[in-house]
Amino acid sequence: MTVRERLRQNISAAFYRHGLLCASYPVPIILFTSASILTCCYPLLKLPLPGTGPVEFTTGVRDYSVPSHGTQGDLGERPDWYRGPPVAYIQQVLVKAAVSPWDSSLVPVDVFRSPLGRVFSLLEEIRDHVYTDRSLESLCLQVTDLLPGLRRMQSLLPEHGCLLVSPGNYWQNRRDMFDSDPDILKTVHQHEPKGLHTSATLKDLLFGVPGKSTGVSLYSKKRVVTYTITIALSSYDARFVASLRARLKQLHPSTNCSLREDHMVHVHFKEEIGIAELIPLVTTYIILFAYIYFSTRKIDMVKSKWGLALAAVVTVLSSLLMSVGLCSLFGLTPTLNGGEIFPYLVVVIGLENVLVLTKSVVSTPVDLEVKLRIAQGLSSESWSIMKNMATELVIILIGYFTLVPAIQEFCLFAVVGLVSDFFLQMFFFTTVLSIDIRRMELADLNRRLPAEAGMPPPKPGPLRPREAPPPSRPSPHTITLQAPAFRNLRLPKRLRVVYFLARTRLAQRIIMVGTVIWIGILVYTDPAGLRTYLAAQVSEQSPLGEAGLPPHLGVAPVFPGGDPTSTLNVLPAPEPTPLPENQSQGHGEARSGPAPLTSPQITWGSEDEEVWRRLSFRYWPSLFSYYNITLAKRYISILPVIPVTLHLSPQEAIETRHPQDTQHAPRTSAKTTELQADLTLYKVAALGLFAGVLLVLLLFCLYRVLCPRNYGQNGVQHGRRRRGDLPCDEYGYSPPVSEISPLLLRGHSMDIECLANDGMLLASCCLAGQIRVWDAQTGDCLTVIPNNGLRRSSSSGCWEHRDGWDPSSPARNASTPIMDNEHPLRRRTTPVRPALFGDQPDLTPLIDTNFGEVPPSQMMPGCGFDFGELVERAYKEHEASPPLPFPPSPPAARQRRRSLGDQSVAPPEQVLLAPWDWDSSVWSMELRGNLIAAGRSSGKLELWDAVEGSLRCCNEDGSSGITALAFLNNRIVAARLNGSLDFFTVDIHKPLGLLQYRGPPGRASLPPSPCYSSEDVISCQLTRSVQCAHQKPITVLRAAAGRVVTGSQDHTVRVYRLEDSCCLFTLQGHAGGITAIYIDQTMVLASGGQDGAICLWDVLTGSRVSHVYGHRGDVTSLVCTTSCVLSSGLDDLICIWDRSTGIKLYSIQQEVGCGASLGVISESLLVTGGQGCVSFWDLNYGDLLQTVYLGQSGEGQPVRQLLVLDNAAIVCDFGSELSLVYVPSVLEKLD
């Protein structure tokens, strides 16, 4: 155990140092890693290119002997496949025939009819050739049946005999059939495949030259017909072949032919992979990509998700390449099919480490330095990484000892791959991650700086001269809302489809997949181009054997030969006009002389040497596969071609004409054939053009129909309509005006700190500590509760007994002048009640003063005054006679009395014990009914009457500042700075009980619960105090549906039941302090933290429903609707999430500093604050509906808080002013 611990410590220390190193020198490390990757991959250059193209090897004809099977050393550059006899020797006879001279009496058909007709005599010649006692029959490759699937080719390809292929096969090698064929072209073309098929077709097979160069066309310019007679020989008899060559040359000499005849090309065919073979491979690759997709999807909270995903994939791929390179460097050439084991290797190596690293680094505290973050993240994951790696190595080691060569090889690869992957992870990926994190922080810094600059300058102190009220402004500028009719033009369903498509990026994905499939199909069906190119590359490297061919002459034509059927076929129709060679030659020469312009010229060039090269590389495999002979991993030897030149006289051409040839409308048939020749090309081009046009049209229509009119206005600042712009759409239609005019509530001297409302009333508290209560409907100021009022009132001598008790009071009295009311406020003038009891002070006149002026804060430097505090202090001192900590639930009556303040009971000496806490300020405020609950930084909880402005009760059980308050029903929950949570109960005692003390009740009883009558005696008692609710200060507190939810900086959220203040759940899942919580009546609980994460919780079970990362920096506020979650962050971005799936629907970029202001009116209307304005958005589509400017000034102050009232009004703080915007028109439009 100790060893393990020590190991663990050492590992984590090593990783820490390594992380520091990587983050400190990113560029050198990346350079070093790239260099090492390249070095390790260098041996890969020596590996042959993958592919199944044929490989060639050339030897001389003269000293050719069949290579033996054995491996007798390496004979020069002889490839290893060149062993044993080939499948066949291919002898091709290349025939070029032309009718010459050409004269005008000839019809186009004559170009090829008689030249093709000569094939039969040539065939006969070849078949009947005998050298000594060997005939073709004994040497040629005997083939049996065609494959069963090729029945339709049965009449075209030879069966049960020599494999001898020529255009004559079209007519079953029978001259009479040829002669009686009315349309040769039709015969030739009827076997062509209809579709796009570019590999070896029947025409290619029989003619032996590419379709275009046959010259069998009515529009052939050259009027030369080219075709080959292909003979497959099973054994090579040099003398026979030479004699055949000599014979044919003698019969049909080619005058200007200088083809090389000394090369024999051996073509080796690799294993061809069929589709069926590919299916498992493709499946594994699909799984692999799914794995990579699902893995990289988890990368979160980084600057560039794609960049990191790319880095992860690069890490894995280059580690594989490195392993292959290293293995081949040490002489371990892979025998396994690399493509097959590759996916498994990736899966074995995996992306897990990379993801774990990212996650751990990202979850380190944001405020640390990048270096330290990387180091911490690395070291925290070091143990698991090492453990996993060790496990994998052990597994692979076990696999190595299976002693199965294939598995051993795989294991060896995997080990090298694992090690190199580890190396790359540690050096490459970590460094990339550090760069990414640094970029993110830089970006955040850039983002934050203007935000801070945009903030109002910090309060210089309480000396701010704000005696003069701001000049009264004209009615604020307003902008009208677009007409509802215009908004209703949109069809939501259609758009929903489009948004769905856009959200899932369905179209792009489909197009992408389609393209990939299409390319794949193209490559599969027509690999000829690519592969022949490769083959050509390979063959260029192969050495050229140099040898001459000794002329083996000795020609003796002997008649019979060939297989019985073909003999029978040929016999009844012997060649009618066997021309003597000299005649034809002389004829040709004689005629070609005078008419050189029109006569077709037969030329032999080097391109004729290896005609088969111009064919598809599939030519030979497909020819042999028809007879179920595979060429895979075998080779054929191609003998030098025998050139034959045929010159035919026009007479001959005319004689061989078919009667229909002339009647035939040559033009039309020509047209069709010509068309057919290039038809596929045209088809493809036309199809492509058509598709392109269609696509453009479709996109255009889509754009016109579906694009929202205010497209692009959603996002950034330019989306807001600048002030002064006419509210009309692009059609010039200006909608009817429905005005929204904000109501400015002025009176606060400083920036507004807290806002609270209960629908009817609105309470606000400014930095100066003044609390004002407004009527939410009219915007009238109902009550002002000044901060320093008590002091003033005490100075005015109303509170006599206090003066007497407190010796320091008179000193203060002198320093507080009496100010006049300067504000045109509706003053709350409460009649001063007469003191009912001599022994009890009547507090109401002291508190409910008749002044509304700005407090003279400059008079009291360094302290913000607190109104209720003095009273409470006084009370406290009076009450302090019992020992200090109260029992958790004291009897109600006692508590009430205490909170009411029985000064008579309290001994006056106690006053001196407690120092006065003048500068406690209001930290939190809540408003319910008529009561304002205010939590102060001194830890005091006060209840004020909102209408009368009187302090109803106060509780100072705690000493730590109240950071958050929740007021629900008759309970108040206060969260304190020290992390404790206090539950108070507000008890109302109807005036009935007080009647004996007081005079006639002012107002008997107002409607019950939410409204507290001013006559009620209200007591607030601490029912329960949870001392250590959180380890760190509680930052947020929300209560709804009988639950109290607290969020703290200790990263946890706690759920309490309101009735018995029992902690139900502690929700963990955030990686930072909680900054925002939302809970509503439907028990939806959402929390946002400093890590930018938003969690949705199930309040019933305490389980986390979803967890999304939305913001860079703190989440500042959260609102849920039935379908969405809205969040705003320090990055001034408002994100709208789908509540059920956690998918981000869209986001709105807010103006700097206004990020937190956000509210939802009626489920589909979002209100956000901006620089001096508020904007209304359609929540469903993210469209900007309207912007309302709150003030006249151009720059405006940022709206930092925004509160939605029940009556569709919103209140926002606007510097020291409040703005009440009533939005009935928006609502009626939405309904």
Place this chain on the structure above:
Amino acid sequence: MAEARGLSGNGVALRGPYISMITNHTTNLLIRGGMLFVVGVFLALVLNLLQVQRNVTLFPPDVISSVFSSAWWVPPCCGTASALIGLLYPCIDRHLGEPHKLKREWSSVMRCVAVFVGINHASAKVDFANNVQLSLTLAALSVGLWWTFDRSRSGFGMGVAVALLATLATQLLVYNGVFQYTSPDFLYIRSWLPCIFFAGVITMGNIGRQLALYECKFVQEKIHQD
């Protein structure tokens, strides 16, 4: 796999009636079963192809016929079995009260499927010296698969049970001459067959659990909304 991905894509993207449909227990069960069936059929086809196609032909005469090279009843059987197993696993988890906690994410499931295909690949393609070695290797791989991706006792027990049953069934089938193996070395079948079955059970169970996770999520959300 692709189907599974499709589920996740659809599941998260569509809302409204789809959600209500998916939260309906029976419908959800049917959807999951169908999905598992399709995955099973697909894997059966591909893996059977891997088994059947040992000799390389240059031009497969008919691609389609070679894809469906196995008898018609094999893919449906495999599909049904995988659907059953995939539905049974979450069920057992729920009844035993020990929910599966290990690596509940799609990337892990993908990895599992890849390893499963790899095991099949090895059984078909790698030339071993003798059958015992092959079977032992595959058994080790299968148990490794379980350890890496499952690690639950119920999963192991179920895997072993199903593997035994399926082996027995195959024995009977071969005995009755429905089909046969080219070189049987364990009565009538290959000795690695139980390992393949075991790995398949683990894999399908993994997929089934992952699919069931979606139901849980939706149900939770539904409760939430209620």
